[in-house]
Amino acid sequence: MAKPENDSVCLFAASAAASAVASIVAFGAASVVLAGLLRTPDAWAMPAVDQTQGGEESHLRATPTAVQNPDRLHDDPVPATGVASPRGPSLEGDTSAIQPRPVVEADPTADAAPKALAGADELSNLSKAKLSDLLSEQFSDTQEGRFLRAFYAARHWVPQWVANDVVGGANGSVGLTPRGHRLLEALDGVAAQGLDSQAYRLGEIRRLVAKGDLTSLAQAEIRSSAAAMTHLFDLLLGQTRRFMSFDKRLALLETEERLDGVNLLANAGAAPDAAVFFAGLAPDTDQYGRLIAGLANTRAQIEKGAAWGDPIPVEGRPSIKPGERDDRLPALRKRLLATGDLVGPEVDFLGYDAPLILDPVTEGAVRQFQARHGLATDGVPGAKTIARMNVSPQELRSAVEVALERWRLLPRDLGGAYVLVNVPQFELFVMEGRRVALTMPVAVGREGFETPLFSDSIKYMEFNPYWNVPISIAQNEVIPKQVNDPDYLAKTGFTVVTRTAQRDPVIDHATVDWSKIGSAAQGYRLRQEPGPKNPLGTVKFMFPNKYAVYLHDTNSRYVFSRSDRAVSHGCIRVGDPKGLADYLLANNAGLPSKVADDFKGASPQIVRLKRSLSVHLAYITAWGLEDGSIRFSQDVYGKDPVLRQALLDSAVIPHADAVMAAR
Structure with a gap:
């Protein structure tokens, strides 16, 4: 046993499901694509916006330095009454580096949306007034309402997600533009990243589109922009920051990530594929993609709950040494098979006549399990090792979801x-x-x-x-x-x-x-x-x-x-x-x-x-x-339960769409 510290220095293993692998590929490709797009302003189509806010052309992000904010904290947010603690102090001093994304020319090949609105084809005064009225009606004088009003004013009230010929009052197709469809599809899939999609109110948006009347379509347009902005906040700042006010999150985008909210949302709408755009804003690390695959694996383990087996007895039982007999070994092998640390179709096919003996193959699987859980790799299933084996797939899933959120809480530009x-x-x-x-x-x-x-x-x-x-x-x-x-x-x-x-x-x-x-x-x-x-x-x-x-x-x-x-x-x-x-x-x-x-x-x-x-x-x-x-x-400081609860508290209750529809 190690001597007490006295030197006083100073104050599972299973291959990813095919969908998860596809997600990693998409994330890896998106980071490359987005890196080019951020440096190539004419790569995406975007309707004309108000030039009075833009100034000279600049990139969406300021030129990164080694550390944009040396004193920025990223500890766990602790929800208070309606507000969560920010990751750390806001940047102080000059914020001139925060520039809107430059206007880019429309790309007629990027989408099959109706023709560009210009001159006689521009939205009618009636539809402009309808959008404006609906913004006032839906959001009143809220922070989100004022933001969306500024966003649509910068767009000259041109809709971004709904088929513009319908909202403009002309006869023609009804519903979402291809970009609108891709937005909802992208938001439908955020659970793969451990995010809650209920706050995006996707069911409500689809019901409004299905109604097809001018008012409902305009509402769907507004709700789509609100959903996209909520996801951008979740992705860039962390879902647990939903406890913060809209304006505080908007300010954090600028101070922490050097992003302008209006232009960020405009670029999300201008992107040919919302999923690729969002993926390019995710943490730029292999870890994020690997954890997405790991989350898919743990969810698969939950679906195969019977393969996990019952908890392995540990209380008052001795460690199992190599070559020793123990009646817990069949259950232990079953657990190692479920976690992927022991490979084989069935225990009966491992080739051992004595299934109650800790054999070299099982010992090696125990070592692998111990290595993956930060335990001493001695191959001996002792109290600590078996206790970790008894952690349920649901708890492991939660740990991966917390890890994904921690990456979102870190600075996006790590250097x-x-x-x-x-x-x-x-x-x-x-x-x-x-x-x-x-x-x-x-x-x-x-x-x-x-x-x-x-x-x-x-x-x-x-x-x-x-x-x-x-x-x-x-x-x-x-x-x-x-x-x-x-x-x-x-x-x-x-x-x-x-x-x-x-x-x-x-x-x-x-x-x-x-x-x-x-x-x-x-x-x-x-x-x-x-x-x-x-x-x-x-x-x-x-x-x-x-x-x-x-x-x-x-x-x-x-x-x-x-x-x-x-x-x-x-x-x-x-x-x-x-x-x-x-x-x-x-x-x-x-x-x-x-x-x-x-x-x-x-x-x-x-x-x-x-x-x-x-x-x-x-x-x-x-x-x-x-x-x-x-x-x-091991959660050595006991921080994971705090963040796990914050994730739960920041999620919208299930069936929220149905409740809103009933209202």
Whole structure:
């Protein structure tokens, strides 16, 4: 058993269903397509809009920097009375980079919609007034109503989703345009991403279209735009932000994602295929597509509930060692077959005469299951392993849905290259686009010292760092050891400096009355010199923040042999500090000829990065693997139930369409 932490550093596996694979392909293709479209303004058709708002041509998003908002938090939103906490503080200062999307010329081949409206074919004054009246009637003076009024005014009241010859009062076809059909089809499929579609009121829209009269069609047009905007909010900001007011979500689009709401909605309507447009706005990471496939798998597991079997007894039962007999093994094999960790048509065909013995094949399947769940991979079904096996498919589905929402809550622009620390997985990834350039284990904050979740950027490295002990750690951990052993500070390489003098002169630790622990911690600063006893190890990676946390080496290397690495005071200990330092020296510091070992010494040396590197401290308990399986991590901080409840609370009750129709 690992010794108690005392170094005090600082405050399933089944292939995806065909539909899920198709979703991943669509998401991957969409990101490529959309990237081109955002840079090619004439790629999509869009009706003329009010030029007084646009200014010069610019892209939909501002030119990204390494981190658009270094202080932006993305912790769990906690619903309040009608309002949820935002991911973090809004960007302050200049917002001139927020520009509307430029007007683009119509593409007559992009859609089979009726001919473009111009001159005599433009909407009649009657239909303009009808749309305007309906906006006032349906939304009154609400925030959403004012937004939609501005949206349609910018379009000169040209409808976007409903067949315009009908709304214009002419005889002809009745119903949605091809783009309108594609919009509803796209919104019908959002459950594949773990999103709730009830809020889009799709049934109501279809009923209004089926009525066919001018008023109903105009209402369907307005409802379609409202549904599209709600989905854009869900996709770009997270479904759990539905608790926020419409105007606050609109402001967050601008401050966090550099997107103008009116132009974003116009581009959604101008896109030949709404599904492709929406997919291009989803998180640009392989993880999102893998989790969509994983969600399809877990839903399939639920449908095959009988294959899962009953819970495996664990209370008061011993671990099952290789070669041992246990009457739970048939049920355990059945569970491993259901999760895909054990491959074979039936247990009877595994080729073993003794089904009650833990054989090598089953042991290997247990190891694979343990690896996917962040457990010690010893092949022994013990209490923790069997408890995880007893997690139902419904709970696993919920974990994947929560993970998808967490990706939506992260900044959409993570940076061209970035560091992502997945706290519950105890792992760090250096990403270059979608390529994993470097990965390593990490140790994070333990209970009571949780690692905070936020985004920032690494500015510099400090080799051979001092450790300046925080007051709370000095008072609660270091000084009590000095009281018990008067030579403790000297033996462990601590220097004592006064906090009052301007130059912090070093003083003799023997002159301090350490028995007065509180006053000693407040009056003196403890600084540990560089060296093998320093818990920061050889280097720390700094992204100055209000939490005073950072990445660093450690002199407690044994911690990386543990499966549960929530052990620190909040900072992140990295398993390969030399690898990370060498990467930054070559790619961000402009020192490709240097390596970390060149900076070894007895004194601190700071290397500032010429190009800062984005860093995101995230909390994702379901992680998609290349083989199509999902790795589930322990919810070490108990955050998933909070976000899961927020997802449920933000969803519209089932059959809401029927209720509205009855009204």
